[in-house]
Amino acid sequence: MKKNKGKIAVAMSGGVDSSVVAKILKDEGHDLVGLFLKMWSDPKCSTKKENRCCDYEALEDARAVAKSLEIPFYVINAEQEFKKMVVDYFLDEYKNLRTPNPCIVCNKKIKFDLLLRKALEIDCDKLATGHYAKVTCNNKGCQLFKGEDDEKDQSYMLYSLNQDQLGKILFPIGGMKKRDVRALAIKWDLPVKEKPESQEICFFGDKDYRAFLKRYLPEKYFKSGDIVDTSGKNLGEHEGLINYTIGQRKGIDQKIFSGGDKNPLYVVGYDPKKNQLIVGHDEDVYKQEMIVGDLHWIDPKSNSSKLKAKSLTVKIRYQHPAVECQVKNISNKELRVKFKKLQRAITPGQSAVFYLGDEVVGGGVIKS
Numbered sequence: 114m115k116k117n118k119g120k121i122a123v124a125m126s127g128g129v130d131s132s133v134v135a136k137i138l139k140d141e142g143h144d145l146v147g148l149f150l151k152m153w154s155d156p157k158c159s160t161k162k163e164n165r166c167c168d169y170e171a172l173e174d175a176r177a178v179a180k181s182l183e184i185p186f187y188v189i190n191a192e193q194e195f196k197k198m199v200v201d202y203f204l205d206e207y208k209n210l211r212t213p214n215p216c217i218v219c220n221k222k223i224k225f226d227l228l229l230r231k232a233l234e235i236d237c238d239k240l241a242t243g244h245y246a247k248v249t250c251n252n253k254g255c256q257l258f259k260g261e262d263d264e265k266d267q268s269y270m271l272y273s274l275n276q277d278q279l280g281k282i283l284f285p286i287g288g289m290k291k292r293d294v295r296a297l298a299i300k301w302d303l304p305v306k307e308k309p310e311s312q313e314i315c316f317f318g319d320k321d322y323r324a325f326l327k328r329y330l331p332e333k334y335f336k337s338g339d340i341v342d343t344s345g346k347n348l349g350e351h352e353g354l355i356n357y358t359i360g361q362r363k364g365i366d367q368k369i370f371s372g373g374d375k376n377p378l379y380v381v382g383y384d385p386k387k388n389q390l391i392v393g394h395d396e397d398v399y400k401q402e403m404i405v406g407d408l409h410w411i412d413p414k415s416n417s418s419k420l421k422a423k424s425l426t427v428k429i430r431y432q433h434p435a436v437e438c439q440v441k442n443i444s445n446k447e448l449r450v451k452f453k454k455l456q457r458a459i460t461p462g463q464s465a466v467f468y469l470g471d472e473v474v475g476g477g478v479i480k481s
Contacts, residue, residue, distance in 0.1 A: 127305060
């Protein structure tokens, strides 16, 4: 088969998705090189479990796939960069009572910055990954769209990519369903065909992030204090504000009710100065609007008109459905977003990503 001009780097994690991507591109006749990112993992974890995205098993799986496809394979050590840009950010956000999204930061600063630059340094023209999203480019620029598989769509995690990055990346399985990707891995008898997926945060082995926080943050961040209701009435004691997120019910002693109130309580806010956890009923967790900052637009030239569209929607977290909204500029750095319907558990630190149909307009970080 005649090979296409140009060389493509494939980000190989040792998983099914990136392995199928490599096979697809290989069969199309592209000149390929496999790149594996070695990132930081928690040395203090008692389970001794490495970063699941890049542990020894993942490395050997990726190497085995590259060998089976007869493509060159290299390991890129990004431990220091990952620790500084992703892990430290994760810790800082929790210290400030915000709920971080490390996958978005990893995509922005590691996979589509550091790794892309490494790919270009070895004379690759494009970087291909196993993300479930779509990119189209023409002489007017590039657009980012949702992946075909609604359950696997990762466009939310990619809203911070810019025009230059989008012009240099490929998502070969963005138009496929996960079940079909798995079927191809089995059909082609890839070494990772039966490998399960990992859903947790990759850089620590604990099932609960709180154990990770306790290993890396000073004791002062776990100081107990009062639980109060929305009127300021003292209801009990919390175990450190850092252990609670907006909308959470678990971990709040439901026996602290008074006056015969049997409705469950949820976290609705914090008072850091008084070290108080504020709780309320389910209806108190719903809000009509939010403030979004740290804004980024896929195409800055067209974002103004797109944000005025009546069909504009927004996702306030990865697994949340896109909902109708209206936006108003507060400044060049912040937007006020009003929902058509009340939304539950709007969480500072999470990203708000705007869509026009399946197209990603851009997004930012929820401030309040």
